[in-house]
Amino acid sequence: MLDRAAEVLAGEPEHDRELFLARLRRHWPDLLSGLEAAYGDAAPAAAARAVDVAARRAVERPADLRLLDLRRLVDPDWFQAPSMLGYACYADRFGGTLAGVAERAGYLRELGVTYLHLMPLLAPRPAPNDGGYAVQDYRRVREDLGTMDDLADLAAVLRAQGVSLVLDLVLNHVAREHEWAVRARAGEERYRGYFHVHPDRAVPDAFERTLPEVFPDFAPGSFTWDDDLRGWVWTTFNAWQWDLDWHNPEVFLELADVVCHLANQGVEVLRLDAIAFLWKRLGTDCQNQPEVHALTQALRAVARVQAPALAFKAEAIVGPDDLAHYLGVGRHAGKVSDLAYHNTLMVQVWSSLAARDARLLTTALRRFPPKPPTTAWGTYVRCHDDIGWAVSDEDAAAVGWDGAAHRRFLSDFYSGEFPGSFARGLVFQHNPATGDRRISGTAASLAGLERALDEDDPHAAELAVRRLLLAHHVVLGHGGVPLVWMGDELGLLNDRDWAQDPAHAGDNRWVHRPRMPWDVAERRHREGTVEHRLFHGLRAAVRARAGLPAMHASVEAEALDPPLPGVLMTRRRHPEQTLVCLYNLTEHDQWVPRGLVPLGGALRDELAGQPAGEADGTLLLTPYRALWLTGDAGGEPARDPAGT
Structure with missing residues (x-):
């Protein structure tokens, strides 16, 4: 293992070669044990090949990123600092192109941003593409945004200003048009083995008995017949998003190489999308299986060897008892992802604002398991997605409430149907079988600003502004990396023209994904405006937080x-x-x-x-x-x- 790595690195400066080999000695046990949990006897060969991937990509790593690696090694808690502030947006909706985002870096620093998450920008299939999460090519950027060189240039601009670039890496699936899927449909057995393909409905039907539907309106069921494959392929999310078969070590090796490639473009954090779904096991809901955590540990070990500046963030919207595993517990403690989303906090903040009651929020937070001290929560008021009312019956009962009734109340309240509601949201993916009614809407519209302005009610507008700031204060005060969704710092309202784009017309989540109105953003400089109140109120809290060791x-x-x-x-x-x-x-x-x-x-x-x-x-x-x-x-x- 060491000899092969040394051979690949033979032409490297001695100090870089020795650092790589030292990291390899440190992380080899994590790589091997993670793969053993998934692949058994095939693990040693897969681990050796993964080291080869890391060594080859290490040779390609730019000098400035090697320096960043050294800085991160001596400052491993960089992402835990009280000064951290995240910002999330779509590149095209914020800056038009990657170069345009770079031109707006000053705006981010004015707010205090140190962490910029750009939503999916790797080349997707043509629309529909689930907002970019149906990736056709991991090594190309969307043509309208620029090129991979533009991405590396943007990362360098941000890094010079103390901002870390965060990108999505979709692990569970690829687009039907991805090269692997194309070659599978063409009859290449190697690539057919990258997917879950079944000749008839026997196995799919057995799995379907315990599988929930993610998008019951868009894509009922979890398998799709494909004429070219002559089989049923696993499609958790949409018919054109094919689930990868992580039971096959070749899939792990392909994605390990993608991780290393993106790290070499200057990406500092990878958001591991749909990570909960990677491992399939009959008789379960095929989420949160133990192998998911073992494989993530192995993937992280490869990254730590090749690019130790890179951090992982788990996109796992799961229950509290399951969530802690994505940061590592037991033998995986601190070895899985560095960050994970605290979805419960978001849900409970909105719940408590509707109920005007802190007791359910307190109960839910108390039941939350502790995380490893070397990790951090990603906390947020809103994100790109809908809000699902993940309020457990157990938590509700603990405060004397009925869980199902409270979830109905929240859906009614935030869709504006409940008498006296201040909110204006849209119901997303109503499932009559389960009663699930998720909600779309910008933070400002859900907090009452849209209704107040439409009704010309200054008092209600003032309360809405205070609600928005209060929600962000809770998120900032909870610790971790607080994340601001683009426009929330200005109080942007629902985009009433969201359905005008045919590519988005069937997905009302685009109501809270407006384009950045830079003329409106200029109002942050005008005292007395909503934009000034929110932007500078948030900025003041960010500055106060940065000086508090307890944060x-x-x-x-x-x-x-x-x-x-x-x-x-x-x-x-x-x-x-x-x-x-x-x-x-x-x-x-x-x-x-x-x-x-x-x-x-x-x-x-x-x-x-x-x-x-x-x-x-x-x-x-x-x-x-x-x-x-x-x-x-x-x-x-x-x-x-x-x-x-």
Whole structure:
């Protein structure tokens, strides 16, 4: 293994060669054990070939990225820093092209962004293509955005300004037009083996008994007949998205090479799309299988050997008990992904704003398993996707609520159907069999700004702005890497023309994916505008957060007993600082008894940068106000970042 790597690296500078071999010695056990869990006796040969992939790509790695590798090795918690702020957008909707995104880098730095996630931009099949998630070529960029050289140039521009580039890597499937699928349809057995293909319905029917439907409106069922294949191919998401067969080691090796190739373009974080679906097992829902985590560990080991600056983020929208595994637990602890989405926090923030109640949110956060201290949550108010009401019956029952009734309430509330609702959203993918009704809409429209402006109600508009800021304060205060969806920093409303594009007309998620109106963005410089309030309110919170040691992502946020039903209270205990956060989830003043705040001494509101005002032994939280409080921990011992 070492001899073969040394042979490939023979022409490299001695220090680079020795660093590669040192990394290989460190990560070889993780690579081999991960592959053994999936491939058994075939693992050693696959691991040796994976090392060859890493060595060949290491030779191609640009000098500036090799320097970045060294910096990341001495600063491994870079993505956990309190100064981190993520921003997510579609490249064409933000800057038109990759070069256009580079030209807007100053706007991102003005906001405080250190992490830019560009939504799918690798060459997809022609529309429909699931918003770019049906990839036709992993090694080309969408032609309208530019070239792979443009991508590398953008990464360099961002890196010079302290911004890490994040891209999607779709692991579960490829487009029907991908070369592998084309060659499979042409009869090449090697590539037929890259997919799950069955000659009749016997096996598909057996699997279908336990498989949920992801898009019941768009693509019912999980298998599609293909005349060229003369078989049924597994298609979890759409008929033109073919699931890869990760039971085949060749698939792992192909994707390992893609990972290394993208790292060499300057990508610093890969969002592993649809990762929960990789491994198929009869009699299960074919999600969250143990082999998924073993294979991700192996993939990460290859990346750590070839490009240690690269981090992984798991796109796993699963329950809390399953989610921790994507960051690594047990023998995989800290060896799987570096980041994972905290979907529960997003769902529960919107739930608590509708209910004006912190108790369900508190219960859900308390049931959340701890993560490895070397990892971080990706937290967010909104994302590119719909909101599914992942509220468990168990959590609802713990606060005396009916889970099914609350989920119906949330769908009604955020679609604007519930009497007195402030929201304007659209129902997405109604499934009558399960009652599932997900919601599309921008954060501003869901928070009430669209309705307030349409009704010319200044008071309602003020409350909507406060709600938006409050939601972002919760996300910023929870730790991890807070992510802002493009336009939320300006209060962009639903795109009423979303259906005018024939490619999007059948998918109302495009209502919350508007193009960036740069003329509107200019209003952030005009005091008194909504855009100014939101942009600078968010920026002030980002700056305050950057100076707080307790916001380091290694620290867990503890959900404390709500001092009042409408007030969320959390605590973050770092060796240097204890931080208690209070959030008023209602449109009414909330008076919190000082004795319920677990801090002694004089309190300081770090969010406002001033002493926290107290009156008659109480703290006043005006509508939708957040307090980030420091003081004396009251004699309680602070935990170290590992929680020991």
